[in-house]
Amino acid sequence: MKLLTVTELLLAAAAPIQAAYTWQNVKIGGGGGFVAGFVFHPKTKGVAYGRTDIGGLYRLNSDDSWTAVTDSIVDDANWSKWGVDALALDPQDATKVYAAVGSYTNSWDPNNGAIIRSSDQGATWSTTTLPFKVGGNMPGRGMGERLAVDPANSKILYFGARSGNGLWKSTDAGVTFTKVSSFTAKGSFAPDPSDTTGYNNDPQGLTFVTFDSTSGTTGGATSRIFVGTADNTTSSVWVTQDAGATWSAVAGQPGTFFPHKCVLQPTEKALYLTYSDGTGPYDGTLGAVYRYDITAGTWKNITPVSGGDLYFGFGGIGVDMLKPGTIVVASLNSWWPDAQLFRSTDSGTTWSRLWEWTSYPSMNLYYSQSTPKAPWIKTGFLDVDTKDLGWMIESLVIDPFDSDHWLYSTGLTVFGGHDLTKWDTTHNITIQSLADGIEEFAVQVRPRLRTRW
Numbered sequence: 001m002k003l004l005t006v007t008e009l010l011l012a013a014a015a016p017i018q019a020a021y022t023w024q025n026v027k028i029g030g031g032g033g034f035v036a037g038f039v040f041h042p043k044t045k046g047v048a049y050g051r052t053d054i055g056g057l058y059r060l061n062s063d064d065s066w067t068a069v070t071d072s073i074v075d076d077a078n079w080s081k082w083g084v085d086a087l088a089l090d091p092q093d094a095t096k097v098y099a100a101v102g103s104y105t106n107s108w109d110p111n112n113g114a115i116i117r118s119s120d121q122g123a124t125w126s127t128t129t130l131p132f133k134v135g136g137n138m139p140g141r142g143m144g145e146r147l148a149v150d151p152a153n154s155k156i157l158y159f160g161a162r163s164g165n166g167l168w169k170s171t172d173a174g175v176t177f178t179k180v181s182s183f184t185a186k187g188s189f190a191p192d193p194s195d196t197t198g199y200n201n202d203p204q205g206l207t208f209v210t211f212d213s214t215s216g217t218t219g220g221a222t223s224r225i226f227v228g229t230a231d232n233t234t235s236s237v238w239v240t241q242d243a244g245a246t247w248s249a250v251a252g253q254p255g256t257f258f259p260h261k262c263v264l265q266p267t268e269k270a271l272y273l274t275y276s277d278g279t280g281p282y283d284g285t286l287g288a289v290y291r292y293d294i295t296a297g298t299w300k301n302i303t304p305v306s307g308g309d310l311y312f313g314f315g316g317i318g319v320d321m322l323k324p325g326t327i328v329v330a331s332l333n334s335w336w337p338d339a340q341l342f343r344s345t346d347s348g349t350t351w352s353r354l355w356e357w358t359s360y361p362s363m364n365l366y367y368s369q370s371t372p373k374a375p376w377i378k379t380g381f382l383d384v385d386t387k388d389l390g391w392m393i394e395s396l397v398i399d400p401f402d403s404d405h406w407l408y409s410t411g412l413t414v415f416g417g418h419d420l421t422k423w424d425t426t427h428n429i430t431i432q433s434l435a436d437g438i439e440e441f442a443v444q445v446r447p448r449l450r451t452r453w
């Protein structure tokens with residue numbers, strides 16, 4: 001009997017398989033993995049996307065399922081495009097979608113990053129390669145969005161880069177980008193400067209770009225733009241009032257912790273910002289939530305908990321565009337006993353919780369939870385985890401056209417529901433896994449070798 005080498009075995013096994021089978025995507029169902037950002041279109045109902053750190057970009061369908069839209073642009077040589085570090089929609093054109101793709105800014109990634117753009121909701125794409133790498137699976141990937149389209153001018157985009165590369169601007173709808181020399185803040189924080197791999201010692205750079213659609217225009221471009229940086233020693237939130245010609249640190253800002261999300265509520269003319277003492281997505285032992293009143297130029301600390309109850313940072317924040325003053329914010333990582341979510345209907349003056357201790361260890365859960373679209377979660381994974389609500393909650397959004405419809409991502413899956421306003425009436429909502437179509441599992445095929453020797 002001749003013993004075959006592994007290579008000979010694989011060749012023997014693979015040849016007939018290729019001839020006999022057609023290959024299709026594996027469908028586990030109900031998603032597995034982290035969605036680092038969701039963006040709903042602000043003006044067209046039903047248009048929304050989710051970006052993942054290792055599994056590409058997905059478009060939301062009306063039946064709560066998701067369709068993968070970037071699988072076609074990823075190939076073996078360009079595997080790193082599975083990482084999506086930022087996502088942007090054009091407020092004036094719901095057919096357009098943009099994303100910053102690339103997995104790592106260090107040597108692990110063979111390619112420079114790219115801004116990809118689509119004019120048909122992700123059916124086809126054009127690519128502009130950037131002169132540097134993009135870190136879709138790097139620390140800080142849940143902050144943002146660090147890519148945005150000017151709501152007053154579809155040709156203008158800004159991208160906040162990592163690694164000290166600064167702020168980049170396009171004036172031709174994402175075809176070309178040039179560095180914004182007037183923006184000098186770098187966001188030099190790195191989680192572990194002593195790391196030599198380039199992963200934890202890479203400067204995290206710029207973390208969000210938020211246009212103020214209420215600010216009017218300067219030369220056909222939105223006048224006021226806020227940009228976040230990974231900086232917890234001086235200022236992390238910067239603003240221009242003249243469409244990017246000059247920038248300054250926003251006065252009176254916290255100046256401590258890292259801003260993760262910065263969401264404009266145009267009717268309130270206010271920004272809601274979540275802060276954590278780490279850049280995420282796994283960390284955070286302290287944090288804050290702030291409301292910035294743009295008209296008055298004042299910051300208000302609206303952190304929902306204090307003292308011993310505050311042992312985590314804040315990540316996702318959902319702002320209800322139909323009910324000014326209504327927001328939901330999540331702990332980024334509350335590792336025990338579970339995540340906590342807080343809701344306010346008065347712009348953060350008072351809050352209520354999604355669960356409470358009654359008499360330890362008993363809790364009142366103001367929700368029920370099910371996973372019919374992802375049965376593997378309850379029957380396996382979740383039953384061995386104390387955390388039903390999840391962890392790594394960097395992203396939480398309320399549908400701008402439906403106050404009941406919301407989504408949030410954990411490290412495990414996407415949760416959400418269709419009765420969020422019951423929080424304010426019966427104080428009891430239903431949460432389910434809403435990740436059908438999102439596939440981030442690494443599929444490993446173990447061939448059953450039938451070759452005889």
Ligand SMILES: *[C@@H]1O[C@H](CO)[C@@H](O)[C@H](O)[C@H]1NC(C)=O
Binds near residue numbers: 077078111114127129
């Ligand atoms: C990766 O994608 C870019 C942009 O589409 C392309 O120019 C480049 O040739 C690809 N690289 C490889 C190694 O295929």
Ligand SMILES: *[C@@H]1O[C@H](CO)[C@@H](O)[C@H](O)[C@H]1NC(C)=O
Binds near residue numbers: 232233256277278
């Ligand atoms: C900035 O954040 C890091 C990580 O949490 C922390 O080690 C450091 O002490 C912070 N710096 C300041 C000035 O707070």
Ligand SMILES: *[C@@H]1O[C@H](CO)[C@@H](O)[C@H](O)[C@H]1NC(C)=O
Binds near residue numbers: 367
């Ligand atoms: C909320 O509803 C669920 C499902 O009916 C129930 O199990 C739970 O006890 C309710 N929570 C409270 C605090 O009444």
